[in-house]
Amino acid sequence: MSKLHVTTTVNGDEVEYLCDPRETLLDCLRDKLNLTGAKEGCGTGDCGACSVTVDGRLVCSCLMLGVEAEGKQIETVEGIADGYVLHPLQKKFIEYAALQCGVCTPGILVAAKSLLEKNPDPTEEEARYWLAGNLCRCTGYDKIIRAVMDTAAELREAS
Ligand code: FES
Ligand code: FES
Numbered sequence: 001m002s003k004l005h006v007t008t009t010v011n012g013d014e015v016e017y018l019c020d021p022r023e024t025l026l027d028c029l030r031d032k033l034n035l036t037g038a039k040e041g042c043g044t045g046d047c048g049a050c051s052v053t054v055d056g057r058l059v060c061s062c063l064m065l066g067v068e069a070e071g072k073q074i075e076t077v078e079g080i081a082d083g084y085v086l087h088p089l090q091k092k093f094i095e096y097a098a099l100q101c102g103v104c105t106p107g108i109l110v111a112a113k114s115l116l117e118k119n120p121d122p123t124e125e126e127a128r129y130w131l132a133g134n135l136c137r138c139t140g141y142d143k144i145i146r147a148v149m150d151t152a153a154e155l156r157e158a159s
Contacts, residue, residue, distance in 0.1 A: 008069040010035065011079030019066040026050045028066030029076060037077035037106040041135070048134030051107035052076045058114045060133075077106035080113060089113055089151045096147040100138035108134045112148045120156055124149060 003018040010033060017032040024043075029035045029052070041049035043062050050061040053075040080087045089112055092098070099105040108131060115122060115130040122130070127148050128141075136144065 004067050006067055006070050008072050008074060010074045011076060017066070021065065021067055023066045024062050025052070025054075025064040025066050025069050025074075026061035028069070029061060029074075032066075035076050035078050038110075039103050039106060041103060041107075046135070047104070048107045048111060048131075049104050051110040051134065053110060053114055056114075056117075058111055075110070077110050080109055087113065088154055089116075089148070092147040092151045092154075093144075096143045096150070098139060098143040098147040104134060104136040104138075108136065108144060112144075112151070115148070116152055116155060120152060120159070122149075122152060127152075 001020055004021055005016065005018055007014065007016045009015070015033055017028055019028050019032065026038055026040055029038055038052055038061055039049040040062060041047035045060045045063045048060065051058060052061045053059065054064065054069070054072050081090060089109055093105065093109065111131055111134050115127060119126060124145060127145055131144070
């Protein structure tokens with residue numbers, strides 16, 4: 001099958017790749033752009049480990065084709081930190097020990113950042129609901145939610 005040429009923007013940088021029309025965005029990010037932060041936990045849209053944003057919308061990159069990224073603005077976990085300076089969410093995840101194996105963590109960080117951009121003052125229920133599509137088999141979720149809620153409070157104080 002002939003490859004298709006895709007030009008898109010990932011974390012602010014214009015990039016291009018050739019892909020099979022059936023390849024997922026997740027595989028294109030990982031295998032063609034070496035952005036291996038997004039993980040394949042299930043490949044069926046159930047775990048959230050592959051979460052990225054596309055034109056500001058949170059999506060499972062395992063459910064999107066690489067060719068559909070043409071002309072889009074993609075944000076991945078690799079774009080969350082500012083160079084070597086961690087995003088407040090990343091600092092809080094460390095502070096609260098909100099990760100263990102880390103497979104879910106990139107997707108949860110992307111999803112949590114998306115939540116706080118849309119809703120800087122979420123209730124705990126809203127945060128839990130927003131992150132319900134991000135499964136974690138290790139942490140029991142409470143540390144994750146505490147880290148997200150504390151980040152939200154810190155960002156509100158700073159604004
Ligand atoms: S790998 Fe995409 S939702 Fe699980
Ligand atoms: S830290 Fe292991 S799946 Fe979440």
